[in-house]
Amino acid sequence: MTDTSQPSSKTPDSAEIDAALLEDMADAVEERDTRWLVRMLQRMHPADAADLLEQLPYDTFEDAVGLLGGELPPDILIELRDSYREGAVDVLPDHAVVSALDELDSDDATTILDDLEDERRERILEDLAPIDRAQYERGLAFEEETAGRLMQTEFVALPEFWSVGHAIDHARELGADLPEVFYEVYVIDPAHRLAGVVPLATLLRTPRDTQLSDIMEDPMSTISTDMDQEEVAFQFQKYSLASAPVTDSAGRLVGMITVDDMVDVIQSEHTEDLLSLLNVRSADGSDTVWDTVMARAPWLGVNLFSAFIASAIISLFEGTIQEIVALAILMPVVAALGGNAGSQGLAVAVRAIAERQLDGAAARRAVVREFLSGLVNGVIFAIGVGIIALIWFQDLKLALVIAASMLATFMWAGLSGILVPLGLKRLGADPAVASSVFVLTLTDVMAFFSFLGLASLVLL
Incomplete structure (x- = not known):
């Protein structure tokens, strides 16, 4: 380690510096230099410190957390990715968890408590004030x-x-009891029901003798406690909210949500949709090879089943393929292009569904658009593939067969890419999770059936 008495003056601004810091940190953990670790982490932004800790080998990360114990700043703890935060909470002693809960906002504290095993959570809750x-x-x-x-x-x-x-005097009296970050004050009636909101900018610009009821506004969006986080994120995105009040079933104000939490949710939902399209999940440093295999193997099994469906279609035309070997050479071209076309439409459709852009008439317009896009792309690539096949095999009929098949496959892929996720949504399923298997299977079946079927009719 370069210097165990003073934190390095370097900050993680480049890959090279990151490597140096990681080496210093790993050495500090090995030498159990708690003082160096604490000083290094305290002089970094919590998010940067969390990133640096996550780059350590997972065993070294756990050792670092165990070494720091109660000296691990709670604002760094809450910045860790889910799997690392859960691992850190498992390593921390109970008194360190209790101390972290006292320093965190209630939403972050609830996240930490949710990471705990039931028995330990009850034990820690008993140590808190009633x-x-x-x-x-x-x-x-x-x-x-x-x-x-x-x-x-x-x-x-x-x-x-x-x-x-x-209101201003009251806020000053609250002092440290004020929320760490807030953008508006909420106006309530005697039953604690939300009556309106007053942005802080409005509050500070208004004369002191003005009543809150005269300057309060209706909230842009009111969130209910049982609203799904994806819908909450959509409300924040749609109305460009910095914060929003949360009410219970009786309309009573019970909390607020701020945009910093929504950024995390939006990122998480987008990542989840992207990985679901590929039928995988994110892999953290805490994941073992077995965890990764078990997460991916079931969907690979589903893909295996769908692949055999396509193989069964091919087997129906075994005699045709034996007589015309060129068909075996050209089959992958039709299937590959059709699969890519279907995947493109699917990705766009899933994203549009997540952003609430495919409702009612918009869905019908999207179906027409994808079909016509498939038609135009089909014509373009049918001509291109047909010309290549004609030059390669000197067979006009074969060129016409693959061109017609390509056109049919592209149109089918365009429809499948939009109709499958819309149909799954209508059935209450998550389009991002299940759509890709259905779309790829359908396009493969159409590609092989149309190409080999037309070849059997025209070329034999």
């Missing part, structure tokens, strides 16, 4: 991936008859 325990248990009672789990219960709520001056 009011804190009740608050966390209420948050954990909500379903996962809902607004109730995402919301923080720290917010500023004021009665509508208060003046602007009273």
